[in-house]
Amino acid sequence: MQFLVAVCANSYLGFLLRPGIYGGWLKNFCFPGLNCYSCPLALMACPLGTLQHLLASVRALPQTVARAALYFGGTFLLYGLLFGRLVCGWICPFGFLQEMLYRLPGPKIAHLPRTLRHLKFFLLATLVLGLPFFLVGEVGYGQVWFCRVLCPAGTLEAGLPNLLLEPSLRGLIGFVFYWKIFLLVMILIFCVLYLRFFCKIFCPLGLLYGFFNRVGLFRLRWQEKSCIRCGLCEASCPMELEIPKEINSRECIRCLNCLFLCPTKSITFNKSYRWEKEFDLVPFSVTKIRHEARRKGPGRDPSGKDHSGLS
Known part of the structure; x- marks a missing residue:
């Protein structure tokens, strides 16, 4: 199921004929799981990226953002109340990747301190909610900080493929890109050693869905x-x-x-x-x-x- 959903969510092949990401009508909808908007194969938007964009734009475009926020809020409530963290177990492509990596042979970590799971709360409060809203530039726009400095799905699905497809982007490579490559490698290594490492320690999207587990339909x-x-x-x-x-x-x-x-x-x-x-x-x-x-x-x-x- 996870494999089929990942393939369906990333089935745009138009980039082979024309460089760039898909910008059709499906991008108006949020995919439930962690799947980067900027991936050349992606058909839908990422809910975590959409939330950050709304918060980053609220000062500059309050009326437009208010309407968009109602649409996003309704979509997220629908996913949360209908699925909760079932999204993580059955739908999320990055969850599927973690499952596959853990099946690789080698030593495994049985347990990590449960206190490390509180890091998700910090990332949600700062990179996803706080910094995009409060840290704005001269024209009133913030930035999508979680996507920019941490998200391994964005690096794997968008950063690396887009560099391969569009050589002109290689001149923009700087410290942030190398930092994200380092984080991606470390996260993938720990996913081999420890089952669902990113889900347990880092993922703020899973944390948001988790709040619906006691009140959702299933x-x-x-x-x-x-x-x-x-x-x-x-x-x-x-x-x-x-x-x-x-x-x-x-x-x-x-x-x-x-x-x-x-x-x-x-x-x-x-x-x-x-x-x-x-x-x-x-x-x-x-x-x-x-x-x-x-x-x-x-x-x-x-x-x-x-x-x-x-x-």
């Missing part, structure tokens, strides 16, 4: 009665989440590994906009319960269930 549900606390759900989670405690947290990318691998089908995928405390605020982890049960005695967990048949 949510995961854990059924306590049928769960045998085997821990397969947590072991298979690419985001290293505690299940069911974090099953609908902002870090869940809706990959559905836990649902597919659960031997008793205790995890389901439901459609509901209704917030339900008993499902959305489960305070414990099945693995921690199992460890606690083993510590207290064989065959029994803190809820009183007998699991003496578990290996």
